[in-house]
Amino acid sequence: MTARTEDKAPARAVTRGTVVIDIDRCKGCELCIPACPPQVLTMSTEGNSLGYLYPILEPGCTGCTACLQVCPDFVFEIYRYDDPIDETTATEETIR
Ligand code: SF4
Numbered sequence: 001m002t003a004r005t006e007d008k009a010p011a012r013a014v015t016r017g018t019v020v021i022d023i024d025r026c027k028g029c030e031l032c033i034p035a036c037p038p039q040v041l042t043m044s045t046e047g048n049s050l051g052y053l054y055p056i057l058e059p060g061c062t063g064c065t066a067c068l069q070v071c072p073d074f075v076f077e078i079y080r081y082d083d084p085i086d087e088t089t090a091t092e093e094t095i096r
């Protein structure tokens with residue numbers, strides 16, 4: 001019998017948009033983290049120029065604008081791609 005392994009099948013990451021993060025405006029409130037539906041924002045481990053941790057974007061953004069809407073400090077600009085990018089192969093080397 002052939003057992004199917006999933007070690008070569010990382011979580012599918014289709015990116016439909018991207019965000020520009022003005023990290024030095026961020027106050028580290030973390031409201032954007034749970035607000036992101038695909039959970040592609042994580043907090044940095046180093047502080048910005050004000051000493052606050054700030055969000056970092058991982059593959060899989062949908063361009064939904066939820067982060068922009070929740071952020072009190074106008075940190076995000078949102079862009080949507082005309083053609084989605086399948087980043088599954090790109091994640092093999094960069095994730096886990
Ligand atoms: S635009 Fe939507 S999917 Fe992209 S980082 Fe912001 S909340 Fe997440």
Ligand code: SF4
Pocket residue numbers: 025026027028029030031032033053054055070071072073074075
């Ligand atoms: S919601 Fe805005 S201010 Fe708060 S952590 Fe996210 S980017 Fe920074």
